[in-house]
Amino acid sequence: xxDFAGLSALTPTYLHQIGLLDQVPGDSEDIPFxxxxxxxxxxxxxxxxxxxxxxxxxxxxxxxxxxxxxAWWKLRQEYQGLTPPGPRPADAFDAAAxxxxxxxxPYMRYFLAYNYEFQFQRAACRQMGWKGPLHRCSVYDRKxxxxxxNTMLAMGQSKPWPEALAAFTGEKTTDASxxxxxxxxxxxxxxxxxxxxxxxx
Numbered sequence: 265x266x267d268f269a270g271l272s273a274l275t276p277t278y279l280h281q282i283g284l285l286d287q288v289p290g291d292s293e294d295i296p297f298x299x300x301x302x303x304x305x306x307x308x309x310x311x312x313x314x315x316x317x318x319x320x321x322x323x324x325x326x327x328x329x330x331x332x333x334x335a336w337w338k339l340r341q342e343y344q345g346l347t348p349p350g351p352r353p354a355d356a357f358d359a360a361a362x363x364x365x366x367x368x369x370p371y372m373r374y375f376l377a378y379n380y381e382f383q384f385q386r387a388a389c390r391q392m393g394w395k396g397p398l399h400r401c402s403v404y405d406r407k408x409x410x411x412x413x414n415t416m417l418a419m420g421q422s423k424p425w426p427e428a429l430a431a432f433t434g435e436k437t438t439d440a441s442x443x444x445x446x447x448x449x450x451x452x453x454x455x456x457x458x459x460x461x462x463x464x465x
Contacts, residue, residue: 265417267381272388274301278402288400298399298450305378306447310343312375317343318359319371333358345465382442387433388413398446
């Protein structure tokens with residue numbers, strides 16, 4: 265919920281509504297704004313997923329203790345394109361540098377939160393009848409949206425999570441297409457900028 269509120273609070277529309285911007289920037293400012301947002305939101309997703317991918321491989325026995333570090337860097341390479349800064353000793357345990365690994369705290373909640381915030385943003389904007397780009401939609405001072413959000417939150421754990429999700433979004437499943445929709449103008453721009461380039465590792 266906090267991520268969703270924060271996402272809406274970063275929109276130029278909202279910043280104009282509360283008087284921090286004299287005017288809403290024009291479309292020409294969308295790409296810098298979305299690039300900054302993508303560096304915060306999109307760049308996290310592969311890391312957020314690979315943390316628990318590694319944990320699941322360990323807990324399932326797919327990776328034995330002698331290969332913990334090797335499996336860690338294999339996933340870092342696959343999902344993030346990162347390699348260790350130099351050769352790693354056989355007894356290294358680099359994964360434990362991440363608190364959630366050392367403390368055995370599941371990480372999937374963060375990965376899902378980064379998806380849900382966009383799904384909630386899209387649902388709120390649809391409820392308002394917003395017709396513009398998703399990244400420009402502000403839910404500021406929309407009591408109708410707040411009431412529907414409160415209905416979902418009031419359920420607490422009394423209902424299965426798909427029912428709670430549907431109470432606000434109208435959808436019973438996690439749907440990452442809202443992330444794609446939010447960053448669609450940036451994707452179009454990046455596709456054009458990278459034409460003829462090989463992207464990846």
